[in-house]
Every structure is written in structure tokens, then in C-alpha cells.
Amino acid sequence: MCVKVACVGGGPAGLYLSILLKRQDPAHDVTVYERDPEGSTYGWGVTYWRGLLDRLRELDPGSARAVEEHSVRWRDGVAHVGGLATRHHGDEGFGIGRHRLLAILAARARELGVRLEFEHPVTGANPPAADLVVAADGAGSALRTHHADHFGTEITGGRDHYVWLGTAKVFDAFTFAFVETDHGWIWAYGYGFGPEGSTCVVECAPGTWTGLGLDRADEAEALVLLEKLFADVLDGHPLSARSSGRASAAWPVFRTLTNRTWSRDNLVLLGDAAHTTHYSIGAGTTLALEDAMALATALRERDTLPDALAHYERERRAALLPVQSAARLSAQWYENLPRYIHLPPEQMFALLGQRHSPLLPHLPPRLYYRIDRAAGRLETLRRVKRRLGPVIARTVQARRLAAGDGRARSGRPDAVPAHRG
Structure with a gap:
């Protein structure tokens, strides 16, 4: 259907869409525009589950093999609560470095004939000339912001502050660590993404954040404090941050983003530009890739561009409903941590696994x-x-x-x- 496609944003969603479009029809003229230099990325590792890997294999076996080969796996979850710990056996999960995932997808896109234009920022005032322009430029999408009234963008801020860090410690399981301080609880989620290290997301309530002085500490001071608080699970390994300046800038509250509509003429939203879900369910990258799959299929199967974009939006909105509900409940579980944290560790961990239940907040734990x-x-x-x-x-x-x-x-x-x- 589309002869010329411009994907604005070189993240997983934009790159994978370009791969799928070229596989569907090598004659498509597809360009990916990325504002940052090649090889630079924010964040550390991303998580995904077996179901996504199966779909990647169906749609592009070559890139799927490369993704699996560079991923680490786990089946266990471990919760550390104070000086106690409990371990549960669960479903198989995967972690891969974000930089590695992007390198795999970029190489595959080039192999198929996609043009990749790095250090090429695109704003709402200068969109590329194309039959279809895909805004895959993240939650802060410049293309979407330029037409904010049309898209009906709504942003809701959460309560807790968080920071995204890395560590050289390679966790052998998906690890939760809860530490009590004089100012309340602070906790971390840790998961390996390769032999070089793990992602470590730290979160706490506003009172704990200010009580510990994290709102005033610079980056180095904050890392020293966090390394001390989580010394037991880090086994002496340091924490790392890629931000610069004062740590207060790196401790946002999570912003849930929704849009009334996902398309405007030949412009369509993809991934975080269209929706965000709380990081505690680990679904952001999976949802972005599934968006790309749905959009590519709609473009292949529908007769007109408006029909394809409408079908894509309907399909993805329906698929997102249970995920968005789970994300809201997950965020609320952590925001109400004192309700659960004093249970015996095995009970607390069991309810942590049940945090997506709409019934849990309404019954005594x-x-x-x-x-x-x-x-x-x-x-x-x-x-x-x-x-x-x-x-x-x-x-x-x-x-x-x-x-x-x-x-x-x-x-x-x-x-x-x-x-x-």
C-alpha cells in the first residue's frame, strides 16, 4: 500500500516496523530517522517473555535468532526484605541490553535495504515527505506534540520517584530488594541483560526521597547512598548512571500517557508515542514491537491508508486494555507497599506476584x-x-x-x- 515510509525514531518500534515493511515488499522505500548518534541509547537492559520471542521467530527468524542468542534467561524470582529472602520458580523470562537489541535491529534493517539516518532530528514543523510518517519518537514525541490538540494527549503523573541505573552485578534471577530506612522503605528491581551487568531500577515514596536527601544530592552522592542501602544484593558491585548534572533531574515520577486518537492524515503514532505503561510490569519494549507488528499487518491487508490506520488503532487499543489495567494496579501496589511489606516474605512475595489483581486492594492481605x-x-x-x-x-x-x-x-x-x- 505505502510506497514511501518515514519512521521517525530509531528505537525498537521504528526499526522493527522498517524490517517488517521491507520483508513484506522489498520495493517499499523506507527510511528511519534518529536524532542521536548510532550506538548511543538511554537505559540499560529490557525484558521480554517467551510469547514475544515466538512471534519474532514467525515474522523474521534471522533477527529473532540474534536476539535470543544475545539474551540472558531466568526462571526464578527472588525477594529480599530486610535480612530475609525468598525465592520462587516461575515462567521463563529474558533480558537483553538495549544497545545490543538496537544494534541487531539496525543491522537487519540495513541488510534489507532500509536507510538509517542518524543524528537527524525531526520536529513537528519539518516532517519528512512520505506517503506514511510514523511517529516512533518516544513519550516526548515531537511529531505528536506539534499536533497535541488533535491527538488529545493526556499525561498522568504517578506518586513515587524512580531512577534507572545499571550495575556490574549480574543477577541470576529477577531480583526485588526492599530496604527499610528511618524515612520509609526504598526498593529496587534488578535483572541481568548480559555478562556485562544488570539493570537496577530504584523507587521510593516522596517522603523517603526527600528524607534521604536524594532530592538534593548530586549524582555521585546519590549513587554512594544507594550502594550502601543495597550492599547486600549488589555484593559490593557499584551502581552506574548515564545521566549528568544533579540527581534530582534523574528521579522523575512515572508519567502514564494516552491519546484520544493515534493518527492524523498520513501521520501515525507507534510505541511510547501512543501509550506508556508503568515500568514495573516490564512490557514497554514488547508493546512497542507488537505495535510494529500490528501496523505492518494492517498496511499489508487493508486497501487504503485510512482503513489500515483505523484498523491498527482498534486492534492495539483492545490488546492494550488488560495491560494498562495491570500496569495501573502494579504501580498502586508499590505505592501502598506498607500494606504488604510486614507480611512473612513468602506471603509478601506471593502478593507481589498477584499485584495485577483488581480484588487485592479491597481485601485484607x-x-x-x-x-x-x-x-x-x-x-x-x-x-x-x-x-x-x-x-x-x-x-x-x-x-x-x-x-x-x-x-x-x-x-x-x-x-x-x-x-x-
Whole structure:
């Protein structure tokens, strides 16, 4: 459908869309414009799950193999609460360095004939000339902001402050660490993304942030304090930040972004430019890539550009509803941490895994835990029943047949063996 496509933003969404479009039709003229130099990126690692990897394999096996080869895996989750710890076995998760993911996607795009224009900023006043312009330029999208009234952008700020850091410590599981201070609790999420290190996101309530002086500390002072607070889980490894200036600039509150509509004429929003979900559910990169998949499919299957963009938006809005709900509930769980933190670690960790439940905020935590455990036992019994049901049925049937054979031999259908005494 589209002959010339301009993707503004060289993140995962823009790069993967360009790959899919060239695979669908090599004749498409696709250019990706990125304002930063090649190889530079913010953040550390990203997470994803098996379902995304399966879809990547279906759509572009070559890049999927490279992504999997450069990813680390985990199945366990570990929670450290004060001096106590608990470990749970769960689903397989993956982590990959953001810089590595972008390098893989950029190399694949070039291989397919996509033009990559780095250090090429695009503003709303100077959009590229193309049949389709894709705003994949992040939550602060210049293209979307230029038409903010049309898109109906709404931004809602969260309560807690957070900072995105890296560490040379390679976590062997998805790690949660909760530390109590004189000013309240502060916590970290840590996950490995390669042999070089892990992502470490630190979060705390506003009172804890100001009480610890993090609002006034410069970057070096903040890192020293955080290394001391999380020394047990870091095993002496340092924390690193890529920001500059005062740390207060690097401790924002999370901003949830939504838009009333996702397209305007030949301009369409993709990834964080269209929507954001709280980082605690680890879905940002997955959602961006799924946006690219849906948009590429709509452009291939629909007859006109307006129809394709409308279909893309409908499909992705429907898919996002449960994810956005889970993200809101997840953020609220952490904002209400004192409600759960004094439970025994295994109970607290179980409710951490249930934080997406809309029922959890409305029941006493211990009661919810007992109900969840009882439901889990019932489900286990159901699974055992489903598994053993056919075996039991076959056994019963065999016994009935054997009994029937005996009755047939005796000539009496109700005959029973004679008592020998």
C-alpha cells in the first residue's frame, strides 16, 4: 500500500516496523530517522517473555535468532526484605541490553535495504515527505506534540520517584530488594541483560526521597547512598548512571500517557508515542514491537491508508486494555507497599506476584493470601483430576470388562464368585 515510509525514531518500534515493511515488499522505500548518534541509547537492559520471542521467530527468524542468542534467561524470582529472602520458580523470562537489541535491529534493517539516518532530528514543523510518517519518537514525541490538540494527549503523573541505573552485578534471577530506612522503605528491581551487568531500577515514596536527601544530592552522592542501602544484593558491585548534572533531574515520577486518537492524515503514532505503561510490569519494549507488528499487518491487508490506520488503532487499543489495567494496579501496589511489606516474605512475595489483581486492594492481605492459596490447591486438584481422569476411566472400564467376562463364562450376568471356606 505505502510506497514511501518515514519512521521517525530509531528505537525498537521504528526499526522493527522498517524490517517488517521491507520483508513484506522489498520495493517499499523506507527510511528511519534518529536524532542521536548510532550506538548511543538511554537505559540499560529490557525484558521480554517467551510469547514475544515466538512471534519474532514467525515474522523474521534471522533477527529473532540474534536476539535470543544475545539474551540472558531466568526462571526464578527472588525477594529480599530486610535480612530475609525468598525465592520462587516461575515462567521463563529474558533480558537483553538495549544497545545490543538496537544494534541487531539496525543491522537487519540495513541488510534489507532500509536507510538509517542518524543524528537527524525531526520536529513537528519539518516532517519528512512520505506517503506514511510514523511517529516512533518516544513519550516526548515531537511529531505528536506539534499536533497535541488533535491527538488529545493526556499525561498522568504517578506518586513515587524512580531512577534507572545499571550495575556490574549480574543477577541470576529477577531480583526485588526492599530496604527499610528511618524515612520509609526504598526498593529496587534488578535483572541481568548480559555478562556485562544488570539493570537496577530504584523507587521510593516522596517522603523517603526527600528524607534521604536524594532530592538534593548530586549524582555521585546519590549513587554512594544507594550502594550502601543495597550492599547486600549488589555484593559490593557499584551502581552506574548515564545521566549528568544533579540527581534530582534523574528521579522523575512515572508519567502514564494516552491519546484520544493515534493518527492524523498520513501521520501515525507507534510505541511510547501512543501509550506508556508503568515500568514495573516490564512490557514497554514488547508493546512497542507488537505495535510494529500490528501496523505492518494492517498496511499489508487493508486497501487504503485510512482503513489500515483505523484498523491498527482498534486492534492495539483492545490488546492494550488488560495491560494498562495491570500496569495501573502494579504501580498502586508499590505505592501502598506498607500494606504488604510486614507480611512473612513468602506471603509478601506471593502478593507481589498477584499485584495485577483488581480484588487485592479491597481485601485484607492475609485473607487474600489464604483465598489465593486455597484456590491454588483447588486448581492443582483440578489439574491432577484432568491428568488422572482418563487413566482412572480406563482402569474402571477394564475391571468392568473383566467382571463381565466372568459373568459371561458363568452364564449368569449377576454371578459372583463362590466363597471358598
